[in-house]
Amino acid sequence: MSAFPVSSPEQGGAPLLSVRALRKTYSLPRGQTLKAVDGISLDVLPGEVLGLVGESGCGKSTLGRCLLRLTDVSSGQITFEGQDITHLGERALRPLRQRMQMVFQDSYASLNPRRRIGDLLAEPLRVHPSPDGRKRPAAAITARLHELMDLVSLPATALDRYPHEFSGGQRQRINIARALALSPRLVVADEPVSALDVSVQAQIVNLFADLQAQLGLTYVFVAHDLAVVRQISTRVAVMYLGAVVELGETDDVLHHPAHPYTAALTQAVPRPVVGAPRHPPLRGDIPSPVARPSGCRFHTRCPMVQDRCRVEDPALHTVRPGHEVACHFPLAAD
Template sequence: MTEPLLVARSIRKTYRLNRGQTLQAVDDVSLEVRPGEVLGLVGESGCGKSTLGRCLLRLTDLTSGELLFEGHDISRASERTLRPLRPRMQMVFQDSYASLNPVRRIGDLLAEPLKIHRDVHGQRRTRATIAARLEELMDLVGLPVSALARYPHEFSGGQRQRINIARALALSPRLIVADEPVSALDVSVQAQIVNLFTDLKERLGLTYVFIAHDLAVVRQISTRVAVMYLGTIVEMGETDTVLHTPAHPYTAALIAAVPEPVIRLHASRTLLRGDVPSPIAPPSGCRFHTRCPKAEARCAQDAPTLRSLGDERLVACHFPIVG
């Protein structure tokens, strides 16, 4: 079996707040990302998806845990150690405008990483080499070369996201973490950008961690999916299996909120009750038990761990949905 491109083991990210409080944004998350796959990361807003994505690329330091990229332990690696790996691990951010410097031309923005990082032979790139690469990038994302001379405000949201994708591709990465890259776009434009991600994956052999709250988008692009709730992963497996026969009540509740023509719903509809608990003071035991219709006394006392259901799926639930 091919070695995983990225491995996270029991990673945690905790923020210290005022008055001695702590916020557990990511709590004991373990996962693997295989070369060439698309791992969809889904969950409600505030569940820790974006923080986890940043942790996976070491854009945010880990509080604890182990993180391996291409076999290299980057858990607590210095920026100097990370620098040679940065070209192979890139991110596309949600806000297509805020992630671009508004006073710089697109060509300058895309050229910057090519100037900072040397090529595969350790040589600095020439102006001609950079110019040729910029033309390649425009072709890859479906924009005219003339766009290089313009400023971010001159483009639509979808076009700006194409520019952000081009910047992520500039150094020929192996892994891209896309943090809700289509959530701020119109539905028709969303489909175009998702299709672009899919096309680039096939053409360039890319691997994605694709963060989204829209299950229809996740279903379209992901090969596997991990469902997050309050900083933990509650279910993980092949996309079709998880979305068509969810084993965790939270996954079932997310699917129940999707219009039926989009995803065929599980026979038993699970509806969420109550509000999402605060990550500053998460519930004891299973974090979902305060909203779960299947919860029993054990759920409030013992935190379930991810365990196999025998179909290459993992679920963290004492009483998973069966059948």
């Protein structure tokens, strides 16, 4: 892949999005509780691309939905643009929807197959007023639709067609256009390329990067493919069993992982340099979030496990400037 350069986050400014001790639990039969998001705290800076990575079932998508309040949270706090949105009702959230949008994984299921693309893209422009509080005139909506088609490199004739007439990559471009219709500041992309062919993945990742640099967007980019995350993200948060176990600048985390789980994940990324450091492979399956192991949540699969790991849950702590890890015995930088 060859991506456009992504913009650097604004230095020294307040976070665009902050979460503190965020939890999302689900009640199950027989009194069981599923901890999908288990006490996550992190900041997203204006203009950055924060990658969320981890195995399937680790809570990445649930966290992404919680950030935009598409899913109610069980406890904790979410702050967007300095405003606490944790418990806002739908009516109070509605004006904020213009500034925070989502691109979903399934490009076909997220589009109404009975409506033309132009109608789908025009809907948010009709529902939400213009910045001056007035209803948008039809001519302004039409002009914006043509702008959106240009942004995602689709012809204007696409507006008169239906979702089934497009390829998966084209439908994802349409979903991106819909997310950008109201000029948001924050976009959460929930595994937007996982269902696409590799060559198409590269095109969509390049499109995301180009739009981010062109429009100054802030992304939370959810993925399980470290190669994709490495391509677009400025920082990366590695999730395991509902929690962030490593957080830092992308190159530092992926080239010098401090957590054994991150180190194992990096083995799946093709290494162009012969003799690059290797780490013990990841064995076993991720435990059920219904029955999380005591102590460190990773100790049942960790090749470096010690007695302390089985009884004491490690908190995120700084191992290098800008690099945090939740591990009692972090790996030394190579």
